[in-house]
Amino acid sequence: MARLFTDEHDMLRKAIRAFVEKEVTPHVQAWEEAGRIPRSFWRRLGELGFLGVDFPQEYGGGGGDFVSSVVLGEELARCRSGGVAFSVLVHTDMSSPWLVRFGTEAQKRQYLPGILRGETVCALGITEPGTGSDMAALATRAVRDADHYRLTGSKIFITNGVYGDLYFVAARTGSAPADRRHAGISMFLVERGLPGFQVSRKLDKMGMRASDTAELAFQDCPVPAANLLGVEGRGFQQLASGLQRERLMAAVLAVSGADQALEDTMAYLRQRTAFGEPLATLQALRHRVADLATELEAARRLVYHAVELYASGAECVREVSMAKLFATEAANRVAYHAVQLHGGYGYMREFPVEGFFRDVRLYPIASGSSEIMREIIAKRLPLQ
Ligand SMILES: Cc1cc2nc3c(=O)[nH]c(=O)nc-3n(C[C@H](O)[C@H](O)[C@H](O)COP(=O)(O)OP(=O)(O)OC[C@H]3O[C@@H](n4cnc5c(N)ncnc54)[C@H](O)[C@@H]3O)c2cc1C
Structure with a gap:
């Protein structure tokens, strides 16, 4: 099977991961409390070329493909603030792509450079x-x-x-x-x-x-x-054509955020002891984690399959809807159990799983709710 991520994607991932670890994660608590992201962060994203990884180079974009944007979403989702990742992806994937797709040359020349530099937030x-x-x-x-x-x-x-x-x-x-x-x-x-x-x-x-x-x-x-x-x-048709990207990115953010929450949970289980043993040695908890890891892997495969179809230009409404439905709900189950596995500490603001539990609740609601995804899927099944 061909690899979804090429060597270029791996290099991009490495660069974004290093940026997130050094320049994002240390600040997210302050941004969560302030209820906003500083302007300097947007400009820094622009400076590093992360605001238009798949936008045409002639306007200042990275010239990459849609999978590059998936890499951006996956890595930003690991910063332990859903709000930071969501804000950026609304800018890069859920609004400005419409300008690239439907904008006139004059509109693109007027707005894209500022969007890509992080001076114009969308x-x-x-x-x-x-x-x-x-x-x-x-x-x-x-x-x-x-x-x-x-x-x-x-x-x-x-x-x-x-x-x-x-x-x-x-x-x-x-x-x-x-x-x-x-x-x-x-x-x-x-x-x-x-x-x-x-x-x-x-x-x-x-x-x-x-x-x-x-x-x-x-x-x-x-x-x-x-x-x-x-x-x-023709606005409805234009919007409908962009919704698949928006929904895929919501699924990407949910799965990657859940990955991080599960990693945080495993680290906690290794160091926390009860009845004289690390929690990670208790079979009931090990099996719970095994179930969550399996569910996340299934979600990821569904999302990657839909990403592949979308990136190839194939008709993929059914697959995107299934990926969004399953991935965002699976990520919520991970969040529920991640808090449970942390015990009382999972309920405390200082532990990132508490924030993830609140953040991830959005994804089955926004960008087309789970109920709407089920409607779309059902219409494509032989039910009539
Ligand atoms: C934090 C946040 C950020 C958001 N960001 C944006 C944004 O940037 N831009 C933007 O335009 N919107 C944004 N939204 C809006 C979001 O996309 C909507 O909330 C979502 O589409 C649901 O619409 P609604 O809230 O009006 O719920 P409603 O449509 O009123 O639905 C209420 C309930 O009924 C269910 N329902 C509705 N129709 C059906 C049906 N036919 N069959 C079965 N069940 C059904 C829904 O699934 C839901 O459970 C955001 C929402 C939130 C909470």
């Missing part, structure tokens, strides 16, 4: 207070007014939304007949600072605390018509 604005899973029901409107669109509505749960610079916003530009609910949605590049655009709330959440999450309000916000991304009215 956010994705789809979810609204009234709708999340049902993307076609979004109510934010963009009405054409000469050389602008006037944007009115609100968005919620927007990662990088409080301190971001460039927002990829989905809005309704046309009507949606009952038989074509997905019609009439468009995507826009919205810059922070436009009149009528407000970060209405910084949301307080269970985990992912180093990543900032916003509620946004738009009131007659004039977005230049030149900032329409892709084709007017």
Whole structure:
């Protein structure tokens, strides 16, 4: 079987791992407490070329393939702050790739260099207070007014939304007949600072605390018509085409974070004693760890299979949905047992498994919930 990771990927992994160990992990506790990542961190990522590992070189990207981005996700997830990894991946994999794919030459020249240098932090604005899973029901409107669109509505749960610079916003530009609910949605590049655009709330959440999450309000916000991304009215289809990448990356982050949590747990079991023996010698606990390691390996294989298909350009909605469903739920089972195996210390903030338990709870909800993944998979099974 061909290797998924080449020698170049291995070199990239080594470089990111060294960076994470030296320049990220020592600071994550402070960033978790501050509820944000410092600007200097974004610029450092840009300086090292980690913000566009698979983006075209002509705009300052690394020119690598999608698997390079998987390597970035895997290594960042090991920093012991889900929020740091999630914020970065929202920027690199869940928003800016739409610019590469659907942007005009002028839009790419205007925005990509700043995005790749870590000067322009990106956010994705789809979810609204009234709708999340049902993307076609979004109510934010963009009405054409000469050389602008006037944007009115609100968005919620927007990662990088409080301190971001460039927002990829989905809005309704046309009507949606009952038989074509997905019609009439468009995507826009919205810059922070436009009149009528407000970060209405910084949301307080269970985990992912180093990543900032916003509620946004738009009131007659004039977005230049030149900032329409892709084709007017085709926003839903454009978004749908990028969702596989977003879902795969959520699965990658979940599995790699769980790997780290399991390693931390094994280290703990080796050094903690009870009844005169290290916990790692107790068969009940050894078998528990064996089950978790097996489940994680199964999740990883499912994710790598979907990564391979996605990277080759093959149709892979079923495989990506299965990978996201299984991997994010398996990672949550690992988190539950990692805390349990730490006993009371697992409940304490000073032990990283406590944070992982809170962070990883997001993945079966965001980027398409487990229930939505089951719907997608079921539609592709011979059930009718
Ligand atoms: C920390 C965080 C960060 C996020 N970041 C972003 C971001 O950057 N940008 C962005 O646009 N969004 C973001 N989201 C939003 C996220 O993608 C949504 O929360 C998610 O899609 C679910 O939508 P919802 O919350 O409206 O839940 P709902 O759609 O209201 O669903 C509620 C429950 O009903 C279930 N459900 C819904 N429909 C069905 C169905 N047909 N069959 C069975 N069950 C169903 C769901 O699975 C869920 O369990 C973020 C969310 C969080 C919590």
